[in-house]
Amino acid sequence: MYKLTxxxxxxxxxxLAYFATAGVALCVFMMLVAVSVLxxxxxxxxxxxxxxxxxxxxxxxxxxxxxxYDEFIGRLKREVPQVAGxxxxxxxxxxxxxxxxxxxxxxxxxxxxRLPERAAVSDFEEGLFVQKGSAHPTxxxxxxxxxxxLAEEYRKVEAIRSRLGQAAGPAGMNDEQQNLWNRLDNxxxxxxxxxxxxxxAGARDMRIELxxxxxxxxxxxxDEKRRKELTExxxxxxxxxxxxxxxxxxxxLGIPGLSFRTPDGQTIxxxxxxxxxxxxxxxxxxxxxxxxxxxxxxxxxxxxxxxxDVSSIDSEVVYVPFETLQRLNxxxxxxSAADPNVVVRPARCSQIHVKVAPQWSRGAKLLEVNRLIExxxxxxxxxxxxxxxxxxxxxVMVETWRQRQIKLVNQIESQRTLMVIILSVISFVAVLLIxxxxxxxxxxxxxxxxxxxxxxxxxQGVAAIFLAYGAAIGLVGSLLGVIGACEFVWNINxxxxxxxxxxxxxxxxxxxxxxxxxPNEVGLxxxxxxxxxxxxxxxxxxxxxxxxxxxxxxxxxxxxx
Amino acid sequence: xxxxxxxxxxxxxxxxxxxLGRTSLHVLRxxxxxxPTGHFVAVVGASGxxxxxxxxxxxxxxxxxxxxxxxxxxxxxxxxxxxxNLRRCHEIGFVFQxxxxxxxxxxxxxxxxxxxxxxxxxxxxxxxxxxxxRALEVLxxxxxxxxxxxxxxxxxxxxRQRVAIARALMNRPKLLLADEPTGNLDSRTGRQIMxxxxxxxxxxxxxxxxxxxxxxxxxxxxxxxxxxxxxxAG
Numbered sequence: 001m002y003k004l005t006x007x008x009x010x011x012x013x014x015x016l017a018y019f020a021t022a023g024v025a026l027c028v029f030m031m032l033v034a035v036s037v038l039x040x041x042x043x044x045x046x047x048x049x050x051x052x053x054x055x056x057x058x059x060x061x062x063x064x065x066x067x068x069y070d071e072f073i074g075r076l077k078r079e080v081p082q083v084a085g086x087x088x089x090x091x092x093x094x095x096x097x098x099x100x101x102x103x104x105x106x107x108x109x110x111x112x113x114r115l116p117e118r119a120a121v122s123d124f125e126e127g128l129f130v131q132k133g134s135a136h137p138t139x140x141x142x143x144x145x146x147x148x149x150l151a152e153e154y155r156k157v158e159a160i161r162s163r164l165g166q167a168a169g170p171a172g173m174n175d176e177q178q179n180l181w182n183r184l185d186n187x188x189x190x191x192x193x194x195x196x197x198x199x200x201a202g203a204r205d206m207r208i209e210l211x212x213x214x215x216x217x218x219x220x221x222x223d224e225k226r227r228k229e230l231t232e233x234x235x236x237x238x239x240x241x242x243x244x245x246x247x248x249x250x251x252x253l254g255i256p257g258l259s260f261r262t263p264d265g266q267t268i269x270x271x272x273x274x275x276x277x278x279x280x281x282x283x284x285x286x287x288x289x290x291x292x293x294x295x296x297x298x299x300x301x302x303x304x305x306x307x308x309d310v311s312s313i314d315s316e317v318v319y320v321p322f323e324t325l326q327r328l329n330x331x332x333x334x335x336s337a338a339d340p341n342v343v344v345r346p347a348r349c350s351q352i353h354v355k356v357a358p359q360w361s362r363g364a365k366l367l368e369v370n371r372l373i374e375x376x377x378x379x380x381x382x383x384x385x386x387x388x389x390x391x392x393x394x395x396v397m398v399e400t401w402r403q404r405q406i407k408l409v410n411q412i413e414s415q416r417t418l419m420v421i422i423l424s425v426i427s428f429v430a431v432l433l434i435x436x437x438x439x440x441x442x443x444x445x446x447x448x449x450x451x452x453x454x455x456x457x458x459x460q461g462v463a464a465i466f467l468a469y470g471a472a473i474g475l476v477g478s479l480l481g482v483i484g485a486c487e488f489v490w491n492i493n494x495x496x497x498x499x500x501x502x503x504x505x506x507x508x509x510x511x512x513x514x515x516x517x518x519p520n521e522v523g524l525x526x527x528x529x530x531x532x533x534x535x536x537x538x539x540x541x542x543x544x545x546x547x548x549x550x551x552x553x554x555x556x557x558x559x560x561x
Numbered sequence: 562x563x564x565x566x567x568x569x570x571x572x573x574x575x576x577x578x579x580x581l582g583r584t585s586l587h588v589l590r591x592x593x594x595x596x597p598t599g600h601f602v603a604v605v606g607a608s609g610x611x612x613x614x615x616x617x618x619x620x621x622x623x624x625x626x627x628x629x630x631x632x633x634x635x636x637x638x639x640x641x642x643x644x645x646n647l648r649r650c651h652e653i654g655f656v657f658q659x660x661x662x663x664x665x666x667x668x669x670x671x672x673x674x675x676x677x678x679x680x681x682x683x684x685x686x687x688x689x690x691x692x693x694x695r696a697l698e699v700l701x702x703x704x705x706x707x708x709x710x711x712x713x714x715x716x717x718x719x720x721r722q723r724v725a726i727a728r729a730l731m732n733r734p735k736l737l738l739a740d741e742p743t744g745n746l747d748s749r750t751g752r753q754i755m756x757x758x759x760x761x762x763x764x765x766x767x768x769x770x771x772x773x774x775x776x777x778x779x780x781x782x783x784x785x786x787x788x789x790x791x792x793x794a795g
Contacts, residue, residue: 456650
């Protein structure tokens with residue numbers, strides 16, 4: 001019992017112990033912050049990759065794609081019970097434009113997805129603005145719901161603008177504030193127009209119908225002037241019409257020019273749901289000579305936007321209906337001109353994204369499912385080849401999300417290992433600090449050790465006091481470090497924004513690190529490991545002084561001055 | 562007390578030397594004596610005559626090079642390190658010239674220290690109330706009832722020595738060893754401490770072996786052993 005009593009007394013009464021505790025807390029803090037952020041990176045890559053591609057991706061080496069994909073998905077679900085869902089996916093490239101603003105042109109990746117099927121293979125719906133979390137996201141969400149979200153967004157932007165006005169005070173705005181005010185004003189103008197367009201969609205459709213009829217009549221009359229006038233009005237109406245579900249698009253939330261970020265990290269939509277954009281797509285789906293490649297331009301109505309939290313994706317990707325993109329990208333089914341019953345080329349997709357049941361979605365189990373899917377594909381391809389049907393003109397790869405991202409994941413994991421090694425070396429200093437402090441304490445306590453032995457304490461008992469003392473310093477220090485690290489990591493984004501605002505120094509570059517936000521989760525396993533490591537470090541640092549204390553001869557200890 | 566009962570302490574031809582580099586210091590040179598149970602014996606002698614070394618050997622803090630030390634008739638040479646620790650804990654109480662109280666502990670906690678050394682955590686939980694009552698009783702008998710929450714640095718020299726005596730008496734030892742307990746005190750306080758020691762010995766029936774320079778205090782003992790050059794003279 002005396003061991004516990006003295007250990008607690010020494011912990012609370014010895015000022016030197018506070019330095020050792022602070023050293024341990026600091027090392028634990030650094031270790032936990034670094035490991036948490038880097039682990040968060042890997043987790044974010046996993047979430048983003050799975051969110052985009054599912055767990056396993058079937059793809060070809062070229063842009064010509066995979067045929068008979070629905071048949072393969074059917075076979076996959078029958079033969080591989082671990083598969084929870086699968087969906088085809090098209091990827092091509094295009095130029096994004098805003099009708100009426102000819103100077104805005106932005107290269108984008110155009111992806112074709114099926115809704116609501118997409119929700120079964122990824123967590124795409126989690127990043128949506130209007131249909132966030134919907135189990136059945138659609139290209140035709142209720143207008144009332146779109147209007148409700150747009151109205152919320154409008155009120156949010158208005159509130160930001162109002163706060164900006166109040167912050168400026170009577171002295172007026174500086175250049176930065178004025179610039180932000182103008183951008184907010186511009187966003188509000190676009191949003192207000194989108195709300196109006198959505199509300200008056202029915203009336204506009206009727207006006208377009210009437211204008212078309214009038215143009216026909218003018219044509220028949222040969223009234224060229226009237227026809228030109230009506231055509232211009234029709235073009236204006238069409239710029240603002242709400243297109244049918246097949247011609248709708250979901251934008252990545254982060255495409256430069258379509259949204260922007262305020263200095264305090266709020267994302268403001270300028271072009272969003274209810275507005276039209278046009279896409280010029282390069283149809284790479286068929287093997288064509290370079291002279292034959294002609295971009296196809298089409299106008300789409302934005303119906304939602306999506307954030308994956310991966311800035312490199314959100315700033316470049318737009319999502320359009322699968323079948324629409326299939327046609328625009330020359331991947332639709334081709335039939336013989338002579339005999340329409342004969343399929344010359346099947347409809348194709350770029351990739352097939354497969355979702356695996358959660359209990360099979362990690363580590364070696366996922367690799368096992370990957371092998372089963374690969375085997376299923378080989379059988380599928382062989383069976384179709386036997387029927388003289390080509391499912392893919394180039395080799396097909398079946399890869400897990402991790403295999404597709406292996407370069408990136410390896411890079412981050414190497415950084416994490418390097419960081420842990422560097423911080424472990426730094427933490428060794430804490431062990432040395434504890435050793436020196438304990439050595440001093442043991443020397444200072446020499447007579448007390450003699451007294452303890454005089455009243456019957458054993459050498460092991462005396463050693464146990466100092467070992468427990470070391471462990472207690474490790475435990476208390478590491479708990480303080482864990483609390484500090486949790487507070488820091490949980491608030492790392494506001495802290496970063498505050499540092500950027502106050503000192504004009506941005507540590508985190510979204511472009512460099514790909515993600516919108518710094519990972520802000522602390523893993524329980526990581527925290528427990530670090531705490532155990534710190535306790536072990538405390539005991540290690542105290543070990544030699546404890547042995548010295550245990551071996552002190554009581555007579556010499558009592559005579560020590 | 563039966564005449565056949567073994568003496569509380571019996572020292573037979575004990576030798577003890579200390580080695581400082583190449584120099585050897587022969588401190589105890591074959592001394593021998595016996596102290597019957599319950600006696601108060603004073604050991605006097607000049608500085609360096611080996612008084613403290615004798616006390617350490619008898620108190621099992623040190624081992625003799627030769628000779629025997631018997632406590633209650635048991636040859637301590639046969640005891641393992643663990644048994645020596647247990648004897649020191651349960652049967653021997655030490656009082657030092659410089660008190661040697663633990664500065665982090667208050668008066669009550671210092672007094673309870675031997676009881677805590679004697680108990681595991683589980684045993685302590687079971688005996689805590691009983692042991693605290695015992696400590697309070699001893700402290701009260703030392704006139705320290707109102708000082709139990711004070712730390713050693715807040716006490717006078719005499720009070721500190723009384724706490725040290727209370728600590729020594731805590732586990733009801735059979736043998737009380739006092740190494741110049743009044744050496745650091747003024748003569749009046751020294752006399753009070755001497756009185757406390759005598760009273761403690763009388764009340765508990767413990768055998769007391771006290772090293773002192775003070776001939777007056779030694780005169781109050783049942784017997785006085787004079788040490789000269791590591792031997793008992795006369």
